[in-house]
Amino acid sequence: MFDLHHQNLHRRARPWQLKFVYGVVMLLVVALAWVGFKLWRVNGLAQALSGDLEAVIVASQPQTVDLPTLQVSLTRMQADLQALRNEVALVLPLTAYLGWVPGVGPDLVAAPALLALAEDLALAGNEVTTVVLALVAPDAVPLPERIVAEFKDQQHHLRAAEAALGRARQHYASLEPASLRPDIAAALARIEPLLAPAGDLIQAALLLPDLLGAEQAQHYLILIQNPDELRPTGGFITAVGSLTVESGRLQALHIYDSAMVDHFDVVAYPPAPMPLSRYMGLAPWVLRDSNWSPDFPAAAAQASQLWMLAGYEAPDGVLAITPQMVRVLIETTGSLSLADHDPALDADEVFEYLRSTWDPATTLNASWAERKAAALNDLAASLKAGLFNLDLASAERLGPLVLQALHTRDLQLSLVHPVGAALLAQYHWNGAVQPGRSxxxxxxxxxxxxxxxxxxxxxxxxxxxxxxxxxxxxxxxxxxxxxxxxxxxxxxxxxxxxxxxxxxxxxxxxxxxxxxxxxxxxxxxxxxxxxxxxxxxxxxxxxxxxxxxxxxxxxxxxxxxxxxxxxxxxxxxxxxxxxxxxxxxxxxxxxxxxxxxxxxxxxxxxxxxxxxxxxxxxxxxxxxxxxxxxxxxxxxxxxxxxxxxxxxxxxxxx
Missing domain, CATH: 2.60.40 (Immunoglobulin-like)
Structure with a gap:
C-alpha cells in the first residue's frame, strides 16, 4: 500500500521535475552558447589587437617611422580595446576571485589591470602622435618657433598623455609580472623601463616653451671652456656668452672675452679660493675662475653671481661647453663661412681654429681681447644662423649627438626653473657630483x-x-x-x-x-x-x-x-x-x-x-x-x- 502511494506521488511529480530539468538544461545551453559567443568575440578581438600591435610596431620603427599610419593603428587599437572591455564588462569584476583556476589564475586576476594598462598606453601614444604630427607638418617657420607655438597649442594633448602615463604606471605597479604567463611577463619587462622616461619626455615638452621664452624672454649665460687649460668643470673659461630667447626666436647673442667682463673699479669681488690665491696669486674671485667647484650646479651658481655682480642681468640658466660641443654643432649645421677663414670652417678644424683665435703675436692687451671676441662672435653668428634654421632631419641627427655630449660633459646645463633643474638632475645631465651611498x-x-x-x-x-x-x-x-x-x-x-x-x-x-x-x-x-x-x-x-x-x-x-x-x-x-x-x-x-x-x-x-x-x-x-x-x-x-x-x-x- 505504501509502495503504491509512493509510486503515485512519483508519477504526479514527474512533469514538474521534467520542466525544471528542461529549464536548467536550456539555461546551461544558453549560457554555454553565450560564453562560446563571447569567447569567439574575445578571441576575434584578441587577434585584432595582435594585428593592431604589430602595425604600431612596424609604423614606429625609428628608421622608418610613419606617423600617419601610426596614428591610424593607435586609434584602431583604442577602438578594439574599448570593444574588448564592453565584451568582458560583466565578468571582469569576477576575475579577482579566479586566482584558483589552474594554469591561468594569476593571469585572470591581473586581467583588469592589464586591460587598463593597454588602454592608457594606447591613449598616451595617440595623444603624443597628434602633437608630433602637428610639429612636423610642412611649415616655413623655424623649428624653435614652431616648437613654442605647437607645444603651446597642443598642450591639452600633452596633458592628456601625461595623465594617461601616470595611470599606466599605477596599473603596472599593481601587477606581479613574475606570476604571469612568460609571454605576458616578457611584454611587461619591455614596457616597464620606458614608462618613467616617456613621462619625463612629456614633462620636458610641456616645459620647453617656457625655456624658449614663450611667456617672457629667457636669458642664458654661456661659459666657453678650454680643456687645454683644464679646470674642474671642463676648462678655463676663455670666453662668456649672453643669449636671449623670446618666443623661440634668438633675440640676442653676444660673446665676450672673459677678461673683459670684470669691473675691478666698481665691483667688490669675493676672495678667490685658497689654491687660486696660493698657487696663482689671485686675490679677487672673478668670472673666468668661477668654475672652481667640480660640481657644475655649484659652479654655475657662482658664475651667475659674479656675472650679476658685474652689472649683467640674472640668467635663467647656465650652459658650459667645450670645443668638442662646437664640433658637434658644426657636424650638424655643415661648414661655416667665417670672415677670417677661407675656405669654410668644417668640424675637423674646430680645435685648431679656436686655438688660433688665442694667438696674440704681440703683447696681450685690450685690442687683442677684442679681436679674439670678434672671431668668436663671427663663429657664434654663423652657428646661430644654422641652428635656428635646422630642418627636422638635421634636428633628428643633432639629438643623439647632444645626448652624447651631455654624458661626456662637453655640454653641461643648469636651469633656474625647478622642473627643468629636477629633470636635468634625474638624468645626470647637470654635471653634479654624485657620490651616493656606494x-x-x-x-x-x-x-x-x-x-x-x-x-x-x-x-x-x-x-x-x-x-x-x-x-x-x-x-x-x-x-x-x-x-x-x-x-x-x-x-x-x-x-x-x-x-x-x-x-x-x-x-x-x-x-x-x-x-x-x-x-x-x-x-x-x-x-x-x-x-x-x-x-x-x-x-x-x-x-x-x-x-x-x-x-x-x-x-x-x-x-x-x-x-x-x-x-x-x-x-x-x-x-x-x-x-x-x-x-x-x-x-x-x-x-x-x-x-x-x-x-x-x-x-x-x-x-x-x-x-x-x-x-x-x-x-x-x-x-x-x-x-x-x-x-x-x-x-x-x-x-x-x-x-x-x-x-x-x-x-x-x-
Missing part, C-alpha cells in the same frame, strides 16, 4: 700654471679595494700624470701671458691642483707624493706634497695636493684610505659592492685598472662582462670616457 671615485685636475699644458697630459691609475673583511673595506689609489712633451724644459712659473703663439703656451710644466673625491666617511690612512722645489712655484715656496682632507661637494670627502709634472716626466700620487662600511651591503651572507666612477668634464680619459680583492673562498654571484677573476681578485680595465658604475656580488659566510 663606493665613489672622481679625480679632478685643475691647471693653475697660467699655461695650456693640459694638452700634453696623460692620466693612468690603479684602484685596489680590499674586501677580504667586507665589514672593513680598504682602498689604495695610485694616480700617474705623464707629460708627453719630449722636450725637457725648466719649470718656471709665470704670472701672466706676454707674447708668443698658442703652441708656446702648451710647452710648459703642468702645475696641477689635484683633488680626489671619495665617499664621505672615508679616512685617509697614508699617502705618498713628490715634493716640489720652491723655485718651481709662483711664490717661491717649497711644497712638501701634503695631502689635505676636507669636505667635498654633495657629501663627498676631498683629498687634495699640489702636483707639478715636468715636461718629459711623470708624477705619481698614492693614497691609502679606509672606506665606510656602507659601500658593501650584506643580506644573509650575500654581499654586494658597487663603485661609481665619475668623469671630469674636459679631461682626457683616465685609464684605470680596478682590482677588487674578495674574501678567501668567496663565491662569485655577479661579475661585469668585461671583468676577469683569478686568485680571489676581480680585475677590470676601464677607459673612463663617461661615468661608469661597476657592481660585483658574492657569497661569503660572515
Amino acid at each position: 663606493d665613489f671615485l672622481m679625480v679632478v685636475d685643475a691647471n693653475v700654471g697660467y699655461n695650456k699644458a693640459s694638452l700634453h697630459i696623460e692620466r693612468t691609475g690603479t684602484y685596489v679595494v680590499d674586501l677580504r673583511d667586507p665589514a672593513q673595506p680598504d682602498a689604495f689609489l695610485e694616480l700617474v700624470h705623464h707629460h708627453t712633451l719630449t722636450e725637457t724644459l725648466p719649470c718656471v712659473s709665470q704670472v701672466v701671458f706676454l707674447t708668443g703663439d698658442y703652441a708656446d703656451m702648451t710647452r710648459a710644466c703642468y702645475w696641477n691642483y689635484l683633488r680626489v673625491l671619495v665617499p664621505r666617511a672615508s679616512r685617509l690612512l697614508d699617502y705618498a707624493t713628490t715634493p716640489t722645489p720652491g723655485e718651481w712655484m709662483w711664490a717661491g715656496r717649497f711644497e712638501d706634497g701634503e695631502v689635505t682632507v676636507d669636505h667635498g661637494p654633495n657629501g663627498s670627502r676631498e683629498f687634495a695636493t699640489m702636483v707639478v709634472v715636468p715636461t718629459n716626466g711623470q708624477r705619481t700620487t698614492q693614497l691609502h684610505y679606509a672606506l665606510p662600511a656602507q659601500v658593501v651591503t650584506n643580506a644573509n651572507d650575500h654581499w654586494q659592492y658597487q663603485l661609481h666612477l665619475q668623469r671630469q668634464a674636459g679631461a682626457s680619459p683616465l685609464t684605470l685598472r680596478v682590482h677588487l680583492i674578495l674574501p678567501p673562498a668567496a663565491q662569485l654571484e655577479y661579475l661585469p662582462s668585461q671583468a676577469t677573476f683569478a686568485d680571489d681578485t676581480v680585475s677590470i680595465l676601464i677607459e673612463l670616457e663617461r661615468d661608469t658604475t661597476i657592481a660585483v656580488h658574492f657569497h661569503h659566510s660572515s
Whole structure:
C-alpha cells in the first residue's frame, strides 16, 4: 500500500521535475552558447589587437617611422580595446576571485589591470602622435618657433598623455609580472623601463616653451671652456656668452672675452679660493675662475653671481661647453663661412681654429681681447644662423649627438626653473657630483700654471679595494700624470701671458691642483707624493706634497695636493684610505659592492685598472662582462670616457 502511494506521488511529480530539468538544461545551453559567443568575440578581438600591435610596431620603427599610419593603428587599437572591455564588462569584476583556476589564475586576476594598462598606453601614444604630427607638418617657420607655438597649442594633448602615463604606471605597479604567463611577463619587462622616461619626455615638452621664452624672454649665460687649460668643470673659461630667447626666436647673442667682463673699479669681488690665491696669486674671485667647484650646479651658481655682480642681468640658466660641443654643432649645421677663414670652417678644424683665435703675436692687451671676441662672435653668428634654421632631419641627427655630449660633459646645463633643474638632475645631465651611498671615485685636475699644458697630459691609475673583511673595506689609489712633451724644459712659473703663439703656451710644466673625491666617511690612512722645489712655484715656496682632507661637494670627502709634472716626466700620487662600511651591503651572507666612477668634464680619459680583492673562498654571484677573476681578485680595465658604475656580488659566510 505504501509502495503504491509512493509510486503515485512519483508519477504526479514527474512533469514538474521534467520542466525544471528542461529549464536548467536550456539555461546551461544558453549560457554555454553565450560564453562560446563571447569567447569567439574575445578571441576575434584578441587577434585584432595582435594585428593592431604589430602595425604600431612596424609604423614606429625609428628608421622608418610613419606617423600617419601610426596614428591610424593607435586609434584602431583604442577602438578594439574599448570593444574588448564592453565584451568582458560583466565578468571582469569576477576575475579577482579566479586566482584558483589552474594554469591561468594569476593571469585572470591581473586581467583588469592589464586591460587598463593597454588602454592608457594606447591613449598616451595617440595623444603624443597628434602633437608630433602637428610639429612636423610642412611649415616655413623655424623649428624653435614652431616648437613654442605647437607645444603651446597642443598642450591639452600633452596633458592628456601625461595623465594617461601616470595611470599606466599605477596599473603596472599593481601587477606581479613574475606570476604571469612568460609571454605576458616578457611584454611587461619591455614596457616597464620606458614608462618613467616617456613621462619625463612629456614633462620636458610641456616645459620647453617656457625655456624658449614663450611667456617672457629667457636669458642664458654661456661659459666657453678650454680643456687645454683644464679646470674642474671642463676648462678655463676663455670666453662668456649672453643669449636671449623670446618666443623661440634668438633675440640676442653676444660673446665676450672673459677678461673683459670684470669691473675691478666698481665691483667688490669675493676672495678667490685658497689654491687660486696660493698657487696663482689671485686675490679677487672673478668670472673666468668661477668654475672652481667640480660640481657644475655649484659652479654655475657662482658664475651667475659674479656675472650679476658685474652689472649683467640674472640668467635663467647656465650652459658650459667645450670645443668638442662646437664640433658637434658644426657636424650638424655643415661648414661655416667665417670672415677670417677661407675656405669654410668644417668640424675637423674646430680645435685648431679656436686655438688660433688665442694667438696674440704681440703683447696681450685690450685690442687683442677684442679681436679674439670678434672671431668668436663671427663663429657664434654663423652657428646661430644654422641652428635656428635646422630642418627636422638635421634636428633628428643633432639629438643623439647632444645626448652624447651631455654624458661626456662637453655640454653641461643648469636651469633656474625647478622642473627643468629636477629633470636635468634625474638624468645626470647637470654635471653634479654624485657620490651616493656606494663606493665613489672622481679625480679632478685643475691647471693653475697660467699655461695650456693640459694638452700634453696623460692620466693612468690603479684602484685596489680590499674586501677580504667586507665589514672593513680598504682602498689604495695610485694616480700617474705623464707629460708627453719630449722636450725637457725648466719649470718656471709665470704670472701672466706676454707674447708668443698658442703652441708656446702648451710647452710648459703642468702645475696641477689635484683633488680626489671619495665617499664621505672615508679616512685617509697614508699617502705618498713628490715634493716640489720652491723655485718651481709662483711664490717661491717649497711644497712638501701634503695631502689635505676636507669636505667635498654633495657629501663627498676631498683629498687634495699640489702636483707639478715636468715636461718629459711623470708624477705619481698614492693614497691609502679606509672606506665606510656602507659601500658593501650584506643580506644573509650575500654581499654586494658597487663603485661609481665619475668623469671630469674636459679631461682626457683616465685609464684605470680596478682590482677588487674578495674574501678567501668567496663565491662569485655577479661579475661585469668585461671583468676577469683569478686568485680571489676581480680585475677590470676601464677607459673612463663617461661615468661608469661597476657592481660585483658574492657569497661569503660572515
